[in-house]
Amino acid sequence: MKEKAKDFATRAHAGQKRKNSNDDYITHPIRVAERLEKEGFSDELVCAAYLHDVVEDTIYEIEDIEKHFGKKVAEIVAAHTEDKSKSWKERKTHTIETIKYADKEVKFLIIADKLDNLLGLEKDLTVNGHKVWDNFNAGVEEQKWYNESICQNMYYGLESHDIPPYFQEYEELVRRVFQ
Template sequence: MKQRAKAFAKKAHAGQKRKSSDAPYITHPIRVADRLEENGFSTELVCAGYLHDVVEDTLYEIEDIEREFGERVAELVAAHTEDKSKSWQERKQHTINTIKYAEKEMRYLIVADKLDNLLDMEVDLKKQGDVVWAKFNAGFEQQKWYNESIAAGMYVGLDCDDAPDYFREFEDVVDRVFGDD
């Protein structure tokens, strides 16, 4: 099922590029899925890692994901799919609220995604400088608020033993990118 999800995501994101580089978009969901796999998470969660941006950024709908990969994968993808009809602020606030109260697997997916995005942003900032912020729907201050809020909310109600190592890595990257040093 993982290989089918990867192939589906490759097809869905064909021709798309990452926001701040010429890298093929599919590199992002592959890295997210790889991180989830490396942490020993379920097949359904790894598949959701490959598919997490399909509904949000392509013509496919959640029903397509459910038909191809089942209810659980669709549920995980749906929990992390933003409603693009809402403002940037509303969408991000929804994710912040979700991270605080969602079940563990949904949190694992959200943080794996945000970590990969932020690691990419960190590289782009080193190469391109502050011009990177202009490529996003929100600038430095809004991105800082969003990522710091994710970091603050991801542990709410979660046992320390249930937090994967990459949660700490996310906190470290947030500090490096948005810290005051």
């Protein structure tokens, strides 16, 4: 099922590129999925990682995800998917609220996704400087608020033994990027 999800996402994101680079977009979902697989998480969660941006950024709907990958994968993807008809602030506020109250698997996916995005941003800032912010819907202060708010809410409801090490990596990265 994981290979099927990777292939589906690769086809869905064909031709798309990452912000600030010429990298194929699919490199991001692959890295997120590989991180979750390395942590030993469920096949459903790894599949959701491959597919996490498909509904937001391609022609496919959540019903397509459910049809091909089942209800559990579709639920995880749906919990992570932003409503692009809303403003940037509304979407990010919703994600902050979601991260606070979501099931563990949704939290694991959101933080793995945010970590990978922020690692890319840190690299882009090193190479291209602050002009990279021009490619975002919100500037550095709004991005700082968003990422710090994610950090403040991501541990809510988790037992210490449930917290994967990359949560701390994300916190440290937020401090580095937005110091």
